[in-house]
Amino acid sequence: MLRAVFQTRNPMTFPVSGTGSAGMEFCFVNLIEPGDEVVIGVNGVFGNRMCDVAERCGARVHRIETEWGRIIEPDALATALRQCRQPKLVAVVHAETSTGALTPPADLARLAHEAGALFVLDTVTSLGGCPVALDDWGVDAAYSGTQKCLSAPPGLAPVSFSPRAVETARRRKTKVQSWYLDLNLLAAYWGEDRVYHHTAPISMNYALHEALRLVLTEGLAARWQRHQQNHLRLKAGLESLGISFAAQEGHRLWQLNAVHVPPGVDEAAVRHRLLNEFGIEIGAGLGPWKGKVWRIGLMGENSRPENVDRLLDALRRTLHR
Numbered sequence: 001m002l003r004a005v006f007q008t009r010n011p012m013t014f015p016v017s018g019t020g021s022a023g024m025e026f027c028f029v030n031l032i033e034p035g036d037e038v039v040i041g042v043n044g045v046f047g048n049r050m051c052d053v054a055e056r057c058g059a060r061v062h063r064i065e066t067e068w069g070r071i072i073e074p075d076a077l078a079t080a081l082r083q084c085r086q087p088k089l090v091a092v093v094h095a096e097t098s099t100g101a102l103t104p105p106a107d108l109a110r111l112a113h114e115a116g117a118l119f120v121l122d123t124v125t126s127l128g129g130c131p132v133a134l135d136d137w138g139v140d141a142a143y144s145g146t147q148k149c150l151s152a153p154p155g156l157a158p159v160s161f162s163p164r165a166v167e168t169a170r171r172r173k174t175k176v177q178s179w180y181l182d183l184n185l186l187a188a189y190w191g192e193d194r195v196y197h198h199t200a201p202i203s204m205n206y207a208l209h210e211a212l213r214l215v216l217t218e219g220l221a222a223r224w225q226r227h228q229q230n231h232l233r234l235k236a237g238l239e240s241l242g243i244s245f246a247a248q249e250g251h252r253l254w255q256l257n258a259v260h261v262p263p264g265v266d267e268a269a270v271r272h273r274l275l276n277e278f279g280i281e282i283g284a285g286l287g288p289w290k291g292k293v294w295r296i297g298l299m300g301e302n303s304r305p306e307n308v309d310r311l312l313d314a315l316r317r318t319l320h321r
């Protein structure tokens with residue numbers, strides 16, 4: 001079922017024990033050896049986190065610094081790749097949860113491959129909420145999380161490695177610096193031999209199994225369409241309140257709506273009222289967007305027209321006061 005949701009045929013597709021960040025670490029610790037050059041797109045919190053993780057693996061990191069709310073452009077990647085001698089991998093966040101921007105991955109993957117690098121994609125917020133097609137796009141390694149658009153509790157990180165990525169991990173000269181996240185040990189555990197490695201969080205695996213069953217019962221296309229329609233419903237309602245979107249037009253996420261706080265409004269007071277009086281939690285801005293934006297999640301089961309209407313009504317009343 002994970003292969004179906006990731007749209008991949010990669011045999012090496014399974015849930016790593018730990019939250020989405022464990023999936024991020026899994027990709028970097030297995031693919032990077034000390035001294036490797038890596039190129040990372042940074043257009044929000046999670047691109048920054050990937051740089052931190054890669055540096056801890058001993059990588060020499062080239063950052064593609066991009067304005068918050070904007071996507072990672074192919075031209076910017078091409079420029080960064082020209083500054084590398086032998087890039088090992090390129091990593092990008094598909095759906096930047098801190099800004100609401102959706103970066104199209106296919107051209108970036110092609111540029112990475114032309115430079116001889118692997119392409120790694122963070123799909124924590126995208127998987128189950130908008131199209132993710134690892135094989136069509138040429139993604140070599142991807143990771144996700146259970147608690148965003150898959151609507152399971154937090155605790156597992158679905159990952160997928162292409163045969164090329166698996167080869168890269170198998171041919172390492174140095175040991176993977178993390179015993180817990182070592183692909184070769186985990187492959188033996190998930191493989192036919194079921195060699196004991198660690199105690200998997202069994203209850204979470206059942207939860208993910210059920211969540212994936214629900215995703216596939218609904219159907220991927222129907223699920224994406226539901227996320228899109230509820231985003232449009234929210235957008236129309238917010239615009240009638242004079243509230244505009246913060247991320248680059250044409251590249252906005254359906255499942256995470258980052259919007260400008262209207263001038264003169266105490267943004268924290270509004271969030272607290274929504275939570276305490278209406279039982280609705282919306283996210284605050286992070287980093288440079290702290291105090292300037294709200295982030296409204298419409299993820300998985302939560303993406304429902306009645307939830308959109310309830311929020312719009314609560315927001316209208318709160319702003320009026």
Ligand SMILES: *Cc1c(COP(=O)(O)O)cnc(C)c1O
Pocket residue numbers: 019020021022024046093095096097122124125145154
């Ligand atoms: C939430 C998130 C993560 C981290 O996942 P955790 O489950 O919080 O560890 C990584 N990348 C993106 C894009 C995310 O939204």
